[in-house]
Amino acid sequence: MKIFLWVADYSGCGYYRCLLPGAELAKRGHDVMADGSTVPKEVHSGECDVIVGQRVCNEGASVAWQKLARAGHTKLVFETDDLLTAVDPSNRIAHAFYDSEMVRRYRENLAVADVVTVTTERLAEHARELNPTAAIHVLPNQIPGWLLEHERPTSPDPDLVTIGWRGGLSHQRDFGELAKPLRAFLQHPLNRGVAEFHAMGAPYHERVASNHGRVRWTGWHESVADFLKAVDFDLTVIPLRPSTFNDAKSDLALLETAALGIPAIVSDTGPYTYSPGIGGPVAPAIRVGSNDWWQDPLRLLVHDTAYREQLGKEAREWAAGRTVEGNAWRWEEAYSS
Template sequence: MRPLKVFAWAKDHHGCGNYRMGLPVWALNRAGHDALAFSVLNVDLPSDLDVLVGQIVAGQTQTEFWQSQARRADRSFAMVYEIDDDVWNLDMTNPSHRAFAGDVGEQVRANIEVADAVTVTTDYLAERIRPINPNVFVTPNCFDASLLTHERPRAEKLTVGWAGGSSHQHDFLAVAKDLHAFFKRNPQVDTHFIGVNHGDKIGRPGSRFSPWRSNLVEYMHSVDFDLGIAPLAYHAFNRSKSDLKFLEYSSLGIPVVASDFGPYSESIIHGVTGLKVKHPHEWARHLRALSNDSAMRDELGRNAKSWAAIRTIQANVWRWEDAYYATLGLPTGDGGASQSADAAQSSAAAESADAAQSSAAAESADAAQPALV
């Protein structure tokens, strides 16, 4: 298969921009392609471009450019729309709700319609998109293999933690009462939030807090949890979400307690790779069980890391390659059959020196676009 020339526009330099654009572009370059992530959509496109990728293209200026490129009579490159959220079902508490209301939501739909293909994170989101554009490819969120050999820092006290963005306010409100009950009865357990501090919602306004770091490796290296929590409210928007929190925690060997809903229902094997909460009182029960049993924490953490090994970007870059080749009408590869989890893990140490570059390409992305982390 010949190398591809790919231009990818990242809508931000936060979680979505890095995971969905910066990291795949980095991996595509390592695989021998000529790929670039950039911050301005209406750039001068090279004549030998193969694929133009646009992440949640919306807004008047961006939409005008996207639509004009789609109408070009001389266009020889494929246009791929990247979206990782159901922007038409945002909860009212989500900061992006107002940004995607009305005309913007319609712009997203119109821009998906004229694309040659769409990439999404989950099968459920793919089903949401296919009525708009039937040519959809699922490219799941992945992480850099170097994290599999990273020794995470350890806090002085047993720590329950969470990392993520402001879109999860509704999720925390849904479980705040139950988490508050656990921490009230277990004051010896510490809490650490990264990205947004939800400590006040669970009776811990003095929780340790670390700001978001745009470089994915630096961000993941700041995680020092012994236990990770992943609350997800029962809402239509969350059905399309990916299992990213579980994936992040698992890559570091951190056991997770997560809502038995959406992506976590499918990804987590209860009692093997994590614990799932079906009923509200189980938050306290599961956190108490893991807090009191270090052997159980270690076992679930090891199992989760073994599961995560199949989701490295190194072992999955073929998914992006196949999506782009198929959209161009070119033969695809062997579906990554030669990429095993063992191979990905064994090469992780050698690649760790390069890993810090994996998200740098998207760091200057357009801050005017609404963030959906």
């Protein structure tokens, strides 16, 4: 197949949803092109078998997408990895960006696609409502195989147990589920000099900093691969506030750290309550309910080294079934459906 990947960005979403599987499809002999700005002339002229549009909703891109749909000579695959019709107002930047006009175009563009690819079954249900005639494929995020063999770097102070979190500014309310108990945990006399908190991405370390709690921060990296190679967590915390938007999210945050052999404490909601829509077991992790306190599992993983290492080993074994090398056939099948 000759495939054109019309990516929305070159960060995490573009990497996992287009560039990573696209590179693997190229290894399988397909002719794969990718661009985040313009559609090449050869695509408009019908010389391409498949066009994958990642959450197409900008005004200019929508005009081109609808024109391609009317021409009908190329298969259109609409790719989306978030429920963009239900962005939480607390995520102010994204909520302002996905205004009523942007959402209208998003719906219209999804509705004319021949194939829709999503990350979760919840998103698939949404896609079926908007486009009942399209072939809908659940393609859970996958990790590059090298991650399973990667040896994590040590933290600046190897005597401390590093509690890690990664993500962007869109997780203000999600992190609010964790901030108070994590701050109290780090301040407790039994944990001083034993544990630290490391935020990667957005500077959420500021929300748990205190005179006695050890915190540090690492900003964004040039690429997803650079970020993954820099993760030095001994355990990770993944808070997620219950919401319609979060219920449709993927388990990527857990998958990345699991592949690195890092045990996780996660909110018992959204993607962390069920396995992805491809069967298989639920990821090994400690799950915290909305009315539970995070300090107990934190205490367990920080102070019980043997259990922490065992849970990390189980997580890595689970992640071994989620490599792009072993699952690229899912994209191949979706694009040829």
